[in-house]
Amino acid sequence: xxxxxxxxxxxxxxxxxxxxxxxxxxxxxxxxxxxxxxxxxxxxxxxxxxxxxxxxxxxxxxxxxxxxxxxxxxxxxxxxxxxxxxxxxxxxxxxxxxxxxxxxxxxxxxxxxxxxxxxxxxxxxxxxxxxxxxxxxxxxxxxxxxxxxxxxxxxxxxxxxxxxxxxxxxxxxxxxxxxxxxxxxxxxxxxxxxxxxxxxxxxxxxxxxxxxxxxxxxxxxxxxxxxxxxxxxxxxxxxx
Amino acid sequence: xxxxxxxxxxxxxxxxxxxxxxxxxxxxxxxxxxxxxxxxxxxxxxxxxxxxxxxxxxxxxxxxxxxxxxxxxxxxxxxxxxxxxxxxxxxxxxxxxxxxxxxxxxxxxxxxxxxxxxxxxxxxxxxxxxxxxxxxxxxxxxxxxxxxxxxxxxxxxxxxxxxxxxxxxxxxxxxxxxxxxxxx
Numbered sequence: 001x002x003x004x005x006x007x008x009x010x011x012x013x014x015x016x017x018x019x020x021x022x023x024x025x026x027x028x029x030x031x032x033x034x035x036x037x038x039x040x041x042x043x044x045x046x047x048x049x050x051x052x053x054x055x056x057x058x059x060x061x062x063x064x065x066x067x068x069x070x071x072x073x074x075x076x077x078x079x080x081x082x083x084x085x086x087x088x089x090x091x092x093x094x095x096x097x098x099x100x101x102x103x104x105x106x107x108x109x110x111x112x113x114x115x116x117x118x119x120x121x122x123x124x125x126x127x128x129x130x131x132x133x134x135x136x137x138x139x140x141x142x143x144x145x146x147x148x149x150x151x152x153x154x155x156x157x158x159x160x161x162x163x164x165x166x167x168x169x170x171x172x173x174x175x176x177x178x179x180x181x182x183x184x185x186x187x188x189x190x191x192x193x194x195x196x197x198x199x200x201x202x203x204x205x206x207x208x209x210x211x212x213x214x215x216x217x218x219x220x221x222x223x224x225x226x227x228x229x230x231x232x233x234x235x236x237x238x239x240x
Numbered sequence: 241x242x243x244x245x246x247x248x249x250x251x252x253x254x255x256x257x258x259x260x261x262x263x264x265x266x267x268x269x270x271x272x273x274x275x276x277x278x279x280x281x282x283x284x285x286x287x288x289x290x291x292x293x294x295x296x297x298x299x300x301x302x303x304x305x306x307x308x309x310x311x312x313x314x315x316x317x318x319x320x321x322x323x324x325x326x327x328x329x330x331x332x333x334x335x336x337x338x339x340x341x342x343x344x345x346x347x348x349x350x351x352x353x354x355x356x357x358x359x360x361x362x363x364x365x366x367x368x369x370x371x372x373x374x375x376x377x378x379x380x381x382x383x384x385x386x387x388x389x390x391x392x393x394x395x396x397x398x399x400x401x402x403x404x405x406x407x408x409x410x411x412x413x414x415x416x417x418x419x420x421x422x423x424x
Contacts, residue, residue: 007287015289016277016291016323017288017289017290018277018281018286018288018289018290019286042287043374043375043377043378044287044289044378046374046375048289113374114374114377114378116374116377116378116381117377119419121418121419122415122416122419124415125371125412125415128412141374142372142373148320148322149291149323149325149327150277150289150291151320152319152320153318153320153321155318159318
């Protein structure tokens with residue numbers, strides 16, 4: 001089976017799928033977008049990904065995810081991600097994920113979430129068993145039952161994804177998004193603070209503060225340290 | 241289908257749990273009947289999880305001993321601490337009569353005699369939960385019940401309805417069954 005299936009990528013992040021984990025470390029934020037896109041045909045992901053977010057939500061670079069939702073996630077899939085996040089927060093995932101949930105748009109017309117229930121008689125069942133949360137997003141889905149017995153502990157995730165240690169130490173905050181945006185989207189360098197601000201959907205003030213902190217951590221460097229971060233200097237990911 | 245599941249790590253975990261129990265001096269044979277994700281794997285499902293949901297009606301003290309050993313193994317292998325659990329046991333009444341006689345052997349691991357529920361019993365349990373668990377409806381589609389199995393499933397629903405203390409009629413499950421028939 002392909003190592004790039006959605007299951008193999010989640011397996012690499014600790015979901016106990018019956019499949020080999022992907023060889024490439026997953027881009028967690030884009031994996032969440034792909035999950036929203038695929039959920040209607042892959043219902044098992046629903047409770048598993050909600051459980052993963054409850055257990056490991058601080059691995060998510062939430063400002064980067066917010067930016068990707070706005071710029072990349074198609075409108076028809078936004079209610080799905082909104083529901084996944086809402087269910088996760090309801091069950092104990094980091095409340096900070098609300099900044100992502102809040103940019104997701106609900107469906108304009110109510111419908112079943114899962115294709116398995118697309119026949120009219122089955123759609124009526126889906127509507128009758130739908131959770132209140134799912135109705136608010138306009139996609140009928142049953143309440144989530146967490147599946148903690150199928151999500152590995154964070155120690156395993158870190159053993160298999162050493163790059164993710166910084167994410168969880170920084171609890172997925174803006175510093176995490178800056179570093180992951182530099183690493184995954186900008187080839188390790190940004191032309192200006194404004195560019196970082198745009199790619200993390202955060203204000204320039206917040207980005208400057210986070211960059212100062214990252215410089216103290218020696219995680220990023222600027223091209224002209226004398227002028228300080230307030231000038232629009234190029235920002236580079238520090239070489240480990 | 242009786243293929244080995246593509247998840248050697250879980251069989252290794254079961255084996256290590258059996259070894260650990262043997263080291264602790266457990267000699268009496270303990271039967272574990274698997275009904276969850278791993279039972280699905282043995283029945284040919286591929287998009288499922290590899291946790292072991294056990295139908296347990298035995299002594300609670302023995303279960304605690306098994307679960308403690310399984311948690312130790314989980315720590316060693318990086319598995320969820322409850323990878324072996326008996327949460328599904330409360331749904332044992334949803335299985336067709338005689339399911340215990342139809343279990344199929346998986347193997348023996350130390351004192352653990354591991355079995356799995358039969359294909360038909362797995363489908364029947366998934367039919368009962370399918371109105372509120374889309375993954376179970378997806379699994380039924382993947383398992384492709386035969387016309388004969390669909391007939392037996394209807395009888396199963398009839399029995400459950402006749403025995404339900406609150407008069408539950410299993411209408412939603414019958415709608416699912418009807419849709420499965422219409423796809424044949």
